[in-house]
Amino acid sequence: MSLDTCDNLVISCIDFRIQDLVHSWLHRKFPHEMYDYVAVAGSVKKLLAVEKQLEISERLHQVKHVILIEHEDCGAYETEEDIKTKQIQDLYKAKKEILRLFPALIIHLYYLHISGVFEEIQ
Numbered sequence: 020m021s022l023d024t025c026d027n028l029v030i031s032c033i034d035f036r037i038q039d040l041v042h043s044w045l046h047r048k049f050p051h052e053m054y055d056y057v058a059v060a061g062s063v064k065k066l067l068a069v070e071k072q073l074e075i076s077e078r079l080h081q082v083k084h085v086i087l088i089e090h091e092d093c094g095a096y097e098t099e100e101d102i103k104t105k106q107i108q109d110l111y112k113a114k115k116e117i118l119r120l121f122p123a124l125i126i127h128l129y130y131l132h133i134s135g136v137f138e139e140i141q
Contacts, residue, residue, distance in 0.1 A: 025081075027082060027083070028076045028077075028080075028084070028086070029054050029086045030063065030072070031058055031090070032058060032059065032088070033058040033059065034094070036092075037090050037131055041131070057069070057072040061095030062087065062090070062109075063110055063112075064106075065095075066113055070120065083123075083125060084124070085127065088129045089129070089130050089131070091103070091130070107128075111140075127139070
């Protein structure tokens with residue numbers, strides 16, 4: 020891998036409560052890999068902001084994998100009745116849209132529980 024590229028782009032929420040969990044998990048999951056990291060309030064709920072960052076990361080760093088993370092008890096979803104269901108719907112929607120724009124990318128979806136458990140969404 021060149022110093023100008025990285026394989027992964029990680030997108031999560033800005034919530035301070037999850038930052039240590041996300042970074043620890045990333046260091047375990049990708050111990051020898053570089054990744055771009057983007058934090059946006061609500062994560063993929065803000066799909067246009069995510070798409071712009073993805074376009075930059077793909078163009079400048081040639082990322083191959085996109086890791087999308089939503090998390091339990093997200094304040095950006097506070098008006099939703101069933102927050103987890105809406106977040107998972109948004110993860111699927113983001114995956115579909117990203118693949119429409121960047122069909123060669125591999126998209127990974129995760130739901131992070133505040134306990135620190137990362138649930139992979141298939």
